[in-house]
Amino acid sequence: MNPLRQTLYLLLSAFLTVFGCAAHAQDKPDYLLATGDSVHIQVFQNPDLSIDARVSETGSISYPLIGAVDIGGLSTMAAEKRLADALQKGGFLQNPQVTVTLVQVRGNQVSVLGQVNRPGRFPLESINTRLSDMLANAGGTTPLGDDTVIVSGVRNGKPFRQTVDVPALFLEDKGAGDLVLQGGDVVYVNKAPVFYIYGEAQRPGSYRIERGMTVMQALAQGGGPSARGSERRLRLHRKGTDGSVQQIEPQLTDAVQSDDVIYVKESIF
Incomplete structure (x- = not known):
């Protein structure tokens, strides 16, 4: 790559990087200061005006020379401008350069x-x-x-x-x-809702109900019937809306509901 082309490539890469950062900043708006947040405020060439402050319940801070300044609900950049304007309008500084840094988030x-x-x-x-x-x-x-x-x-x-x-x-x-x-x-x-399986199941216990789970899938979750059990001999205990427990002989394609209890009976043969 010749020197001119390399220079153009570096300039283009730098432009894309800056443009990408700017686009990202637009996609992610600044954090807004809230009650309880702690900030550090600096004024260029004025160390006496550099302080640590906490945003009060009313959204304000107490600042030297100015007094109470409302910065709640502002971004740090907007808070910098408000403080700078107050210092300038009060006749304390001609062209104040204020920096507000968020130290600790407690509000939002x-x-x-x-x-x-x-x-x-x-x-x-x-x-x-x-x-x-x-x-x-x-x-x-x-x-x-x-x-x-x-x-x-x-x-x-x-x-x-x-x-x-x-x-x-x-x-x-x-x-x-x-x-x-x-x-x-x-x-x-x-x-998550669970079901219970016991009796002649290989792994009795409680299991998470997956979406659309059927009795067959629930039985598989418990490892299937043991050598003495049968998938054709199942009993399901289900609590009704009135609190009573119903005993059902379910089909393998029936949907499992929260807190269902499946009992695997012993095989007849």
Whole structure:
């Protein structure tokens, strides 16, 4: 490659890198400061005005010379401009260069609870953090976790609650269901429904119910009948809506429901 072509190639690569970073920044808006967040403020060539502050319940901080400044709900860049404008309008500095650095996030956080690998509280890194992002932060669901999650919080001043089918977000192209989360939201992953199998089964116990699972598949999950058992001699105990337990002789193609108890009888022969 000749020197001119190499130079043009390097310039093009640099342009694409800068353009890609800018596009990514547009796709991921800045974090908005919230109550409880800690920030470090610096003013170029004015060390006396460099302070650490915490956003109060009213969304403000106390700043030297100016007093209370509302920065809650602003990005760090917007907060820098507000502080610089206040210093200039107050006649304290002619052309202040202010830098606001987010030190600790305490305000815009989401709680992820239940059957996840790392339950806890996680900060909203941007204003369009989605449910799938937060589940990834929590390490995903455990093997016992349900396929649906419950998101609760407040929207427009009213209680909000929605159940989301997570696999459907990706398998059925329903990306619109990937909720944009807000500070204070709670994401809860319940235990997946289970069934129980006992009697002449090779591996009696409780098992997770997969989608569309039939009695035949449930029997296979338990290792199938033992040498003394028979797949033709099954009894199913199912709780009805009134709380009573029904005894059913199921077909192998019947669907398994939550908390079903399958008993494998001994073979007649």
